[in-house]
Amino acid sequence: LWRMGIVDENATADDVLKLTVRDILERRLQTMVYRLALARTIYQARQLIVHGHVYVGDRKVRSPSYHVMRGEERLIRVAIPIVKEASSEEGESQAS
Template sequence: MSDQKCKTCRRAGEKLFLKGEKCFTPKCIFEKRPSPPGKALSERKHRSNLTEYGIQLKEKQKLRNVYGLSEKQFRRYVKEAGNETSGSPVEHLFERLERRLDNVVYRLGLAQSRTQARQMVSHGHIMVGKRKLTIPSYQVKKGEIVSVREGSRTSPLFTAAKEKMGKHPIPNWIAADALKLSAEVKGSPKYDKNELGFNFQSVIEFYSR
């Protein structure tokens, strides 16, 4: 039986890369069974005939699952983004999601997936400045240094971390130092709809109903 992450991708109708490197291999279940689990053939054929609400719901579920958030957490981020007095809710939502500590660890290439990054943070492997933080939702700030805790660097989790960081594409708002297994937050994440596979505006509209 395929696990829940694979079923999530099949429901979304596309790969969300929730299992990291395994999603790029022939073992990826989505490659073998891309249709939604438990759906009759007739339902699958009409999958593209979604209403506007259905499209918005699908985008919301995709984004929430990619960042690994509960509905309560995700709804709070959307509400906070909408309460900002300047800028667009889309930009503020994107920034809040990207500034999560677990996401930064993932963006650095230290983890294969955001799920693994969340575990690294929760288990005390990650430092922010001189503090060990175990809160995956912590919002990193400009000027802060994110690094692997000294005592964790010999862990099997990080044996190939330097090599991975050196090859991993890292956002330009983060300055990484692969040799030190650390990175400095240099600025703010910038939303660019042309670089992302999600419709953030549909998500905002879903919660505005």
């Protein structure tokens, strides 16, 4: 469980028994892409993954439910830049 990133290295049996579904779901690739601010929303994170824009190391991963191991956290990258939405002020000035 430590290598999976779910518990600390010195976790006790009580720590393991206190694990929740949320602890497991936080290790999903979709959640990690969103938490690392590689996507603006959790839905965009899913879309980026399914469309093949997310890599873990050198491997393209297309499964949002992929479980990210502890050593893989820093290897997550998105192959396309996220374009910031234009502010409403810019849109109004261009319309004039």
